[in-house]
Amino acid sequence: MRIAVVAEQFLPHINGVTHSVVRVLEYLRAQGHEAMVIAPTYEKLGALGSVDSMDGIRVQRIASIPLAGYPDVRVASCTVARMQRILTRFQPDVVHVASPFVLGWQAIQAAKNLGLPCVSIYQTDVPGYAARYGAPVLENVLWSHVRNMHNSSTVTLAPSTASISSLHEHGVQRVRMWRRGVDTRRFNPARRDHEWRERVGGGRKLVGYVGRLAPEKQVQDLVVLDSLPDTRLVIVGSGPEKEKLRMLLPNAYFVGFLDGDELATAMASLDVFVHPGEHETFCQTIQEAMASAVPVVAVGRGGPVDLVDSSRNGWLYKPGDTEMLRDRVLDLVGDNAKRAAFSRTAYTTVQTRTWNAVCDQLMEHYAQARTVASRARRLSTTAP
The missing domain is CATH 3.40.50.2000 (Glycogen Phosphorylase B;)
Incomplete structure (x- = not known):
């Protein structure tokens, strides 16, 4: 054709x-x-x-x-x-x-x-x-x-x-x-980099967002995660909201724009992936996180509803309820066994996609x- x-x-x-x-x-x-x-x-x-x-x-x-x-x-x-x-x-x-x-x-x-x-x-x-x-x-x-x-x-x-x-x-x-x-050869758990994790988090759990830093992505909602105990918020991406978000999230680690293998390494090195944007028609980064065996906490609206099976490969939270977002993240970073079980299911979920x-x-x-x-x-x- x-x-x-x-x-x-x-x-x-x-x-x-x-x-x-x-x-x-x-x-x-x-x-x-x-x-x-x-x-x-x-x-x-x-x-x-x-x-x-x-x-x-x-x-x-x-x-x-x-x-x-x-x-x-x-x-x-x-x-x-x-x-x-x-x-x-x-x-x-x-x-x-x-x-x-x-x-x-x-x-x-x-x-x-x-x-x-x-x-x-x-x-x-x-x-x-x-x-x-x-x-x-x-x-x-x-x-x-x-x-x-x-x-x-x-x-x-x-x-x-x-x-x-x-x-x-x-x-x-x-x-x-x-x-x-989803490219399961590029995005996979084998890319988890312990040196990268230590450099970014210093032994803390890493909770990460990957995507554009723009108003429609609602990254500002992640302010409730900026000071969680024993965790560090990681922001991967760039866009017009970058400087505003740096001020709003003073404890976060801003990686900047990544692509290719560098992005895959960062994704696999996270402990929990978060996505707060309510206007996603699909949300490809959720699939990439799952392929990397990283459980997801995402807003329960739009594309994420089809991708996240709550209590199995991640959690959905009510749109606008940032306290629920915080609680869902705490649930996973604070329970190693549950996080590992969610990680295995997340990985399996996308292998045929x-x-x-x-x-x-x-x-x-x-x-x-x-x-x-x-x-x-x-x-x-x-x-x-």
Whole structure:
């Protein structure tokens, strides 16, 4: 098959959308399919070396500007006519649109005009972020845009029961489940580094968060963990809230942004992983923690609800109840036997969730989308 992948964000910027797109591309290449990527330009490309291809996969760059207040995130845009020309030259069997909003919306319209099946991946709760960024009046407007985009797609793939329910509540049709995979070779308990643990914690239990330091992640809720006895809070990541959080969490160890094997080592070296963000459509870092045999304490809303089996591989706590968050963490750091049992179950939970397995499912969704689009074309040509 020939797959055109349209990504709102891509290399060299690293985030959840980029990570998923790269994994899908690796799979498509390994299975002998032909892919191309349509993605934003980045100012840093010249210094880093142009990412005009990724291991032989062509990347078509679209002019972009930095997002206000978050310069690492780029917003790309082109006309629908130009997007149609790009797709017509490549002649894809399927258009895969990752977390559409601006560039993705142009791709959805272009695919529809060309009669191409379009598979849109719902991955970012942009309307939910609006309130966290101080613009709650935009939430309904943003949901209207999300509804138009996804109802114009052949099918929408969402990563969790919570995100499917939310999309249905806001009028989005033709939604199916497609979860994310986890790299169990990279994220595994063998990477636990006792020297790293000693350097960071000095013999204390390590309770860690991994992710963007941004308002929607609610990292400020971890203030209740900053002074727990015999523990140290570890913050891995970067973002616009970094300096504010340093002041709010004076006892925490801020590692900064990590990727690859360094990230896997940090993750496996934790005793408990925490995630307080209520707007996660999935939460990939929870799977990475579990693959590293680290039990999880996460908010009981959104994607984590599907991933954390309370009292078996971690704990969920009520949204907004930071005292419950604190109690759940204390329960695990204070009981070595319970923490070890949760760790074993967490590890077992994700061992079958490989990227190969979930991308096999993605190919089935592609095939179904092609069938639906083909049927629609036949009906349009036979209509009076």
